[in-house]
Amino acid sequence: MIEFIEVEKTYGKHVKALQDINLKIEQGEFVAVIGLSGAGKSTLIRCINRMHDITGGQLIVDNIKVNTLKGREIRKFRKRIGMIFQSFNLVTRTTVIRNVLVSFVPDLPFWRKVSGIFSKEHKIKALSALDQVGILDKAYIRVDQLSGGQQQRVALARTLAQQPDIILADEPIASLDPVTAKQVMDDFKRINEEMDISIIMNIHHVEIALAYAERIIGVREGRIVFDGKAKDVTEDILNYIYKGQTAEGAPIREGMHAYV
Secondary structure (H helix, E strand, C coil): EEEEEEEEEEEECCCEEEEEEEEEECCCCCCEEEECCCCHHHHHHHHCCCCCHHHHCEEEEEEEEEHCCCCCHHHCHHHHHHHHECCCCCCCCCCHHHHHHHHHHHHCCHHHHHHHHCCCHHHHHHHHHHHHCCCCCHCCCEHHHHCCCHHHHHHHHHHHHHCCEEEECCCCCCCCCHHHHEEEEEEEHHHHHHHCEEEEEECCCCCHHHHHHHEEEEEEECCCCEEEEEEHCCCHHHHHHHHCCCCCEEECCCCCCCCC
């Protein structure tokens, strides 16, 4: 379980990226975080794996107080959490399988890190992860010869090789065409359902978020203004999230906490 308790994130002295965040996410949920650019969506999910440090409150993942971890504890904790980026973060001049094998590097003995030699067990795990996202046949092809959608699948396979409990995805389909985006989202949905991996996704495509996620979290100006089932999201709720208007057309007041 992921739990935010009165979490705040402030940059410098005055810029509040997150305010009064109280949130629980159970294991196995598929959650989409939506809102305007700059609303705090990326900050919210990046606090979960300590890419960003919170400046107030508590963040707890399976009884671990994330904001108190230090050094090696953080590295150990992050092994349980996969991260998918919009930019893929791949080494394009090497093969697909080498990119997936990178997920094992932190745990390798020094001589393997230096030599770049991976064990048979690691290679089997990498190939299995590629098979799970449907690109096993691309294992020994250079990444720069793949399409954008295939590259995102490589990034997803690299994350699956970690055997994470949670996958955080920061705009994973933003640079993909509609057909490819659907294929990648199908992968996320299948992984969520078959492997019981929690997926928390920051996404701009509202229609896709509603089609794939079970739960929608709406963020506006660093606050959660909606938290509910995807099937319950209406046009009025979207106006509330994106335009700051309630169902009756009144603007959100300063410090307003109530969800619609």
